[in-house]
Amino acid sequence: MTEQSLDRVARTERRFNALFAEYFDRLGATLDAPSFSRFTPDCVGLLRDLSLRGGKRMRVVLLHEAARLVTAEPVDGLDAAALSVELLQTHGLVHDDLIDDSATRRGGPTTYYAYRERFPEHPRAALGLTVLAGDLALALSLRVLLEAPLPAEVRQAMVEVQTLAAADTFVGQIIDLERDFPTTALGDDVLHAVADRKSARYSVLAPLRLGLLAAGEQPATHEAELRAYARLLGICGQMRDDYLDLFGDAEAMGKPTGTDIREGRHTYTVARLLSAVSGAERDFVNGALGDPGCTSETVAEIRAIGERAGVADRMRADMRQYAERARLVAAGWRPRWREDAVAFFELLPRWSVERTA
Template sequence: MTIPQGLIDPAPGTGLDAIAAATNSRLVELCGAFRGHLLNVDPNLNPLADVTDAIIAAGGKRIRPAFVWWGHRATQIEPNDAVLTIAAAVELLHTFALIHDDIMDRASTRRGAVTSHVAMTSFHDDQALIGDRQWFGISSGIIAGDLVSVWADQAFWQAGLSPEVLMDAVEVYNTMRAEVMAGQWLDVRLAALPQASVAESEHVALLKSGRYSITRPLELGVALAGECDPSLLRALRTYGDSVGVAFQMRDDVLGMFGNQTETGKSVGGDIREGKRTVLILTALERATPTQRAILNQCLGNAHVDADQLEQVREIVRETGAADYVEARITDQYEIAQAAIEPVGNPAKRVLLELADLAVHRSR
């Protein structure tokens, strides 16, 4: 495959769009083949294939493939078709994580559509199946996530990497997978702790989002180039960790104050799920006894209504927690900008654009 010029040196502001379009095309190719193999096993697996196809086709920002691609371009090594396949594999890994995350969060929507386990619950209804409809949906969602994880690995191994590059790439890929699992469980643990600290929440954000979403994809892109200047890798790691933490904090802000139509997921979901985000923990630390009682009453309460959510938002503003998190996002953004200074163009320009998007996004 010939790599389009727009992927090698995109026009300003199109670095993410270019890789998203290319990743989508590669995902269509890969998942079409994977689906065909699945249905050869048994045609009754068609509904399972449908729910996996739906969440993949629903899109998303394709942030992780972009960082794989531009991590590779930062090495100044000419990209090839294998880099795009690995980028698509990383997006499939992310899809697996989203499907399971939605189950853990009891989420009903993702990317503006019903989540996989909810879709499978509806399938149970439509087919007049017997037994516990919700348990069927959850069980099917877990299996759908596992299936996409297998597809991610298949895509990775089909990229055609040389043995030397493959060894380095697999090491980064395995680290990324282990860290996101670690971050997920630490997030579950954090929500269950009677007391939690802002520092603990920031560590979870680094593992679950920062390393998994940005730093490790960048490192994976570098690994695909073979040998690399250690100073470049250090710069990309500093940039990745900083943008990653800012990215998660922005996600927390959007989860509290965002527009549900734009974000594609339930606003207030973090409160109902009892998430101990930096935003919430800062508010709890600074709250008056009365404010803290309201926050504790709402946090983890699945039946919180719109008025109660507005009360929580007001407390987050009044305690200065919202301003604190915005300041932390700005600090991390500035660290990332400084770290990326030695990187050559066009990678430097696009990585700065991606940092800006991650920090200042509205969805």
């Protein structure tokens, strides 16, 4: 990424963080909750805390850069669309952490564990309130679009984009869980389908569609190209996450490696590892897979097995291959859209797999 692009990304992130904080400051006054309710403002507070706690805001960046494909002028509707994509992300974080029984997220407690602390004697209430908090974030992600000061047809189109993105993500989460109960060896077609539906469609495709809609372009005209780019970017991004979970530097990442091994997740890395080894090494990996008590020493040995078998090298090569394919899709946009904006989307895939933070 160029220094100019990275500076623009940082400015977009800072501006949105301020916008998101202002949104939550106003939210309590717009929710139709009875005055006696203590749980409703508490729920909003937990959503605010999780939403503002961090993250790169790359969905917001993609949204703004998609509008820049069409025009360099300010575009109405981007703020509402940005709030929508990040509220949908908050919904996903709340429910993902519940599904995974995760205690922390971005350096703080997850919504589920915050509720467990509030209601230690009432686990069903903690569970129910967590589900409802995620549901509220989803509803808010659509409401913010319905209330946006935009032409009715643009509002409707944006709501349709986000509704479809949410449905695709739910299917992706279902098949993500299904993936970890394989009946046969997993092929890349299954792993790609999970990456596409669980993350690429709401994290890449939806922001692209929303940004173009806000700028007055009809994304349906370019649907095949947008889908191809989003899918490829989602695949190489998921590969990077899976690679780092085994072969990454725990100290640099700020979290331990081997989580996917302990949870029995059949990721790109695990699938490639199981297909590359045999005999005692394969038995060793299978013995650790799904063992929550798997030690750091065992993870280190599995890492060494993967490195000897060439899995780390293959993963790096695959990431670069998919990043290059995404770059070529974006390069095809040059005759149609603005040069500097297209350049951003060309550079993004390789940056996304090689960045260190």
